[in-house]
Amino acid sequence: MRFSRIVFVLTALAFLTAAPAQATSCGKWDRMGAGQKSATIDRMIESVISGSGGRQYHVDRGAIGRCLWGYAQSIEYDFDAACADSRSAGMQALNGIFKEYVWSCAG
């Protein structure tokens, strides 16, 4: 019992430290360091190319990923700018900016 509890705690800790903080709002975004911001954008790009939910998926995910990673710095600047404009902006606002880049890269 005690061993299983330790394993659970260690697993949870490992998971939490491996998962980058999410850009749920400008409040969280503004508190992130540079490394966390990059990790968050990397995770968002991975979300696009992970391919969940498609029927057959004929989309060239590699190309979309390369394109988005090429924009990563620009995405980060745009997030910073959006949060500077409105510190109360939420996840949707940042996701909306990100989707504009996806729209640009997909296809």
Place this chain on the structure above:
Amino acid sequence: MSLRIPALLGSLIALVACAGTAVVEPSGFLGDYSQLKPGRGDQAQLIYIDPEADFSPYQRVLVEPVEVWQRAAGSDAPAGEFASLSADLGSALRKQLALEFELVDSPGPGTLRIRTAITQVRMSGASIEIEILDAESGRRLVAAADARGEVGPRAGRADATGEWTNARQDFEFWAERARDRLAAFRSFDKAEAAHDSRTEP
């Protein structure tokens, strides 16, 4: 604010026209153009994406018959060609979207409604406007206006076959892009929701 939008669109049109690239001239098909803004990079020339839209539930698409909303000036194609051209665009959209979504004929849950209009067909290419809505609520999720090809002296030599091949190639291009973008949005929203459920208590 209402005065700024036509001025912005006018500036965009003038800017792009100088470069010889075909420009977007709002046809009226989309109704409200106030949400649209110039796209970046390879985006449509004018674009709106609802920042709060969640594409993860959408597994079906309802492709409306393609409409023709011609500008008074600018189309090279005769009126008689538009039935065939709009059928081709509709066919391209259905073919490509069927690779990622179930095609349906009526609104329902988890269904995107795709409205499209051809607004110009030139020798060098075409212009379209597209609106993607939630089929049940009618909420606008995406709206875009785009033009491909060139205008000016070079444009007239671009399609000597008379088959409007450039326009038809543009239709295939837009259909593939619509498929890719909607699939990418769905993938992103699904993965983000899964991530949130893991990290939010």
